[in-house]
Amino acid sequence: MKSKERVLLGMSGGTDSSVAAMKLQEAGYEVTGVTFRFYEVGGKTEYLEDARALAGRLGIEHITYDARELFRERIIRYFIDEYLAGHTPVPCTLCNNELKWKLLAEIADEKGIYWISTGHYVRKLFLEDNYYIVPAVDRDKDQTFFLWGLKQDILQRMLLPMGDMTKEDARAYAAERGFMRVATKKDSIGVCFCPLDYRSFLKREVPMEQLPGRGHFLDEKGNVLGWHEGYPFYTIGQRRGLGIHLNRAVFVKEVRMETNEVVLAPLASLYKKEMYLKDWNLISAHRVLGAETVIVKIRYRKQANRCMVAQEENGYLRVSLLEPLESIAPGQAAAFYDADGLLLGGGIIL
Numbered sequence: 001m002k003s004k005e006r007v008l009l010g011m012s013g014g015t016d017s018s019v020a021a022m023k024l025q026e027a028g029y030e031v032t033g034v035t036f037r038f039y040e041v042g043g044k045t046e047y048l049e050d051a052r053a054l055a056g057r058l059g060i061e062h063i064t065y066d067a068r069e070l071f072r073e074r075i076i077r078y079f080i081d082e083y084l085a086g087h088t089p090v091p092c093t094l095c096n097n098e099l100k101w102k103l104l105a106e107i108a109d110e111k112g113i114y115w116i117s118t119g120h121y122v123r124k125l126f127l128e129d130n131y132y133i134v135p136a137v138d139r140d141k142d143q144t145f146f147l148w149g150l151k152q153d154i155l156q157r158m159l160l161p162m163g164d165m166t167k168e169d170a171r172a173y174a175a176e177r178g179f180m181r182v183a184t185k186k187d188s189i190g191v192c193f194c195p196l197d198y199r200s201f202l203k204r205e206v207p208m209e210q211l212p213g214r215g216h217f218l219d220e221k222g223n224v225l226g227w228h229e230g231y232p233f234y235t236i237g238q239r240r241g242l243g244i245h246l247n248r249a250v251f252v253k254e255v256r257m258e259t260n261e262v263v264l265a266p267l268a269s270l271y272k273k274e275m276y277l278k279d280w281n282l283i284s285a286h287r288v289l290g291a292e293t294v295i296v297k298i299r300y301r302k303q304a305n306r307c308m309v310a311q312e313e314n315g316y317l318r319v320s321l322l323e324p325l326e327s328i329a330p331g332q333a334a335a336f337y338d339a340d341g342l343l344l345g346g347g348i349i350l
């Protein structure tokens, strides 16, 4: 890392960005921390106080940026609208690609700071005139899956101090320096504004009259199997919590918004060999469109699959899977990698 340069770091108050602050400072950077107020569960602002206190202890400048309205408009609204459209949204991907890193760059620009940083567990690589994101040393924490939408203007400015550490290392690093609160913080889980069940979130946030009410579960032939609570409460691939008891295992195969129907089928019926992507971004077009095969992942923790990718005349990407995949859900993200783990881009499943 270069020294005596300025960097703007997103400080969430959590372990990772706190350790990132320490590492950047030790590497000789003049760090400014910014904490975004995105969403405060139960109005709690402890995270903000933690980030501020750490910045104070490290002697770094800290600013707070109120992004609550923006977050509500761009992320929460999108999240709700996607379920109401019968899709399965990816709020963390959208937040990273459309909010977090863009805000960091904007604020850094205003302050005349070049480098921008977070506590993400990813690394960065420069290869043949392009910057790429590659998986972190800690494969279990790897967050590349959420960052496929970033372009060179952001990639070139990123500093990623957590990419070469494991979470355990990070906790030990903070503990060795006497930052016990940082070392022992719990990991955040799931979507920050809706960590557990999205269904109760929808019921709380969406007025009753905007929800479709009860509808039919159908089998693949169109026979009525029973009642469901309304299509937004079901996602493709779902098996648990269907509230219907049949003498065979069934999964959600299709969510039909127009008719408020949910089609249930055995797992074997959920496999597909093709999908289309919209809103895509290719960090390297020739490594994806020109490649014999690339690797595609459609869930953070799901296995990688091989595919071929082509651009259609209508602008979408067609992804032809070498092995069929189950639970391909509209609204979800697909991320492309090469065989060495280079993140090549991604898009939203149509």
Ligand SMILES: Nc1ncnc2c1ncn2[C@@H]1O[C@H](COP(=O)(O)OP(=O)(O)OP(=O)(O)O)[C@@H](O)[C@H]1O
Residues within 6 Å of the ligand: 009, 010, 011, 012, 013, 014, 015, 016, 017, 018, 034, 035, 036, 037, 038, 100, 117, 118, 119, 120, 187, 188
């Ligand atoms: N409210 C926020 N304000 C500023 N930066 C944030 C905020 N939330 C997240 N970030 C930045 O984005 C990074 C990734 O966030 P994410 O919530 O995915 O990870 P995390 O593992 O919980 O990180 P941390 O331990 O730092 O909270 C954080 O390390 C931090 O740099």
